[in-house]
Amino acid sequence: MTNSSKRIQQRRPVPDHSLLHRPHLLESMPVNFEIVDSRTVRVPEGREYDVFEAIDALPWVDQLCPLMPHQYAVSFKSPVWAWDVVNAMVKATNPESYRAYFRGYQAPNRYWDAPDGLRYWRTRELNRCKPDSVEPLRRVDSGAKPITDWDGPRYAPNGIGIYEADAKGRWWPTAAALASGYQPCKACRRRRHSEVSDDE
Known part of the structure; x- marks a missing residue:
């Protein structure tokens, strides 16, 4: 087993509100995390985490993009437990999440419309915005397809x-x-x- 593999294994289970930071890992989707309800994630050891406590613990940065104002948080600046809990909820299939196309992107992403009124999604970072700050998403479950002749x-x-x-x-x-x-x-x-x- 490589040192890198050992380090990844040592991060599971989620530390108890640890303030440790870690390098950015795109493959860091927590395994065996259970979505209990719209604000609770349970780790394999049985401990439950409040997603909104985790959201509040993330160091959100304002991205004042004139075309898509939003906030983002990066993993290497975030508490491990908070990043993993929010990431698990954002990536999970639950009644408040869906796959959709945004603007001219040719592949859909998964979005979570959270009870706090914000929309969350994952790229290299965790992101969130007000749903009415951009035009509506085109949902896959409504039959949406990518727009191949996007003008711009x-x-x-x-x-x-x-x-x-x-x-x-x-x-x-x-x-x-x-x-x-x-x-x-x-x-x-x-x-x-x-x-x-x-x-x-």
């Missing part, structure tokens, strides 16, 4: 008209958009320096 970058509203593609398929704000005062967020500026992909 996948992360922007369809046909917003403030981007243009270069010869390599990368999207950039138009000169007119920048002249009007549009300021893309740092994350989008970094993303626009590489080919658009759907593996984020």
Whole structure:
């Protein structure tokens, strides 16, 4: 067994409200976690965690994106127990969760409409937003399919008209958009320096 495997095993069970931090692991979906109800997660040893205590323990960061304002939390800055509990609820299949397409992304993600009125989802980070801060999601259980002829970058509203593609398929704000005062967020500026992909 590798040292990395040993470290991953040592993280289970979830520490008792440990303040330890850990490296980012995309494969860190807790195994054998049971969703008791819309606010409770039970670990294999039988202990139950309040999801909203875990949510409050995460270091949420404001992402003031002009096209999608939201908050995010990264794993290596988060308490292990809190990240694992919220991650388990977000990734689980439960009555308040569903798979849906967002804007021009070609693969659906799983979303959780939580009792606190916010929508949660997982990318590299844990994310949350007010549902009415963006246009409605297109749910898979309602027959939604990806939109293949999306007019603009996948992360922007369809046909917003403030981007243009270069010869390599990368999207950039138009000169007119920048002249009007549009300021893309740092994350989008970094993303626009590489080919658009759907593996984020």
